[in-house]
Amino acid sequence: MVFRQYIEQAAAHAGNRKDYQRVCAIIRNMEKSGWKERVLEIKQKLFSVYANRPVFRDELSKV
Structure with missing residues:
Protein backbone atom coordinates (compact mmCIF):
# COMPACT_ATOMS: atom_id res chain seq x y z
CA MET A 1 0.00 0.00 0.00
CA VAL A 2 1.39 3.36 -1.00
CA PHE A 3 0.30 5.28 2.11
CA ARG A 4 1.91 2.74 4.40
CA GLN A 5 5.25 2.94 2.60
CA TYR A 6 5.12 6.73 2.58
CA ILE A 7 4.34 6.86 6.30
CA GLU A 8 7.13 4.41 7.12
CA GLN A 9 9.64 6.41 5.09
CA ALA A 10 8.53 9.69 6.63
CA ALA A 11 8.80 8.16 10.11
CA ALA A 12 12.29 6.84 9.35
CA HIS A 13 13.46 10.34 8.39
CA ALA A 14 11.67 12.14 11.22
CA GLY A 15 13.96 13.50 13.89
CA ASN A 16 12.02 16.07 15.89
CA ARG A 17 8.52 16.76 17.21
CA LYS A 18 7.52 18.81 14.14
CA ASP A 19 8.43 15.89 11.85
CA TYR A 20 6.53 13.47 14.08
CA GLN A 21 3.49 15.75 13.94
CA ARG A 22 3.63 15.71 10.14
CA VAL A 23 3.70 11.91 10.12
CA LEU A 60 1.14 8.74 17.91
CA SER A 61 -0.99 8.32 21.01
CA LYS A 62 -2.83 11.53 20.07
CA VAL A 63 -3.99 10.07 16.75
Missing part, protein backbone atom coordinates in the same frame (compact mmCIF):
# COMPACT_ATOMS: atom_id res chain seq x y z
CA CYS A 24 0.74 11.83 12.50
CA ALA A 25 -1.16 14.30 10.31
CA ILE A 26 -0.79 11.88 7.39
CA ILE A 27 -2.07 9.08 9.60
CA ARG A 28 -5.06 11.21 10.70
CA ASN A 29 -5.94 11.96 7.07
CA MET A 30 -5.77 8.27 6.28
CA GLU A 31 -8.06 7.52 9.22
CA LYS A 32 -10.57 10.15 8.06
CA SER A 33 -10.59 8.47 4.65
CA GLY A 34 -11.98 5.31 6.19
CA TRP A 35 -8.83 3.23 6.71
CA LYS A 36 -9.25 2.76 10.47
CA GLU A 37 -8.04 -0.85 10.54
CA ARG A 38 -4.93 -0.02 8.53
CA VAL A 39 -4.26 2.98 10.76
CA LEU A 40 -4.30 0.74 13.83
CA GLU A 41 -1.84 -1.65 12.17
CA ILE A 42 0.48 1.19 11.19
CA LYS A 43 0.34 2.75 14.65
CA GLN A 44 1.14 -0.58 16.32
CA LYS A 45 4.08 -1.13 14.01
CA LEU A 46 5.44 2.38 14.58
CA PHE A 47 5.03 2.01 18.36
CA SER A 48 7.14 -1.16 18.31
CA VAL A 49 9.75 0.03 15.80
CA TYR A 50 10.25 3.41 17.48
CA ALA A 51 9.94 2.30 21.10
CA ASN A 52 12.98 4.39 22.02
CA ARG A 53 11.47 7.66 20.72
CA PRO A 54 9.11 8.82 23.49
CA VAL A 55 8.19 12.05 21.72
CA PHE A 56 7.10 10.13 18.63
CA ARG A 57 5.10 7.71 20.77
CA ASP A 58 3.45 10.69 22.46
CA GLU A 59 2.39 12.13 19.12
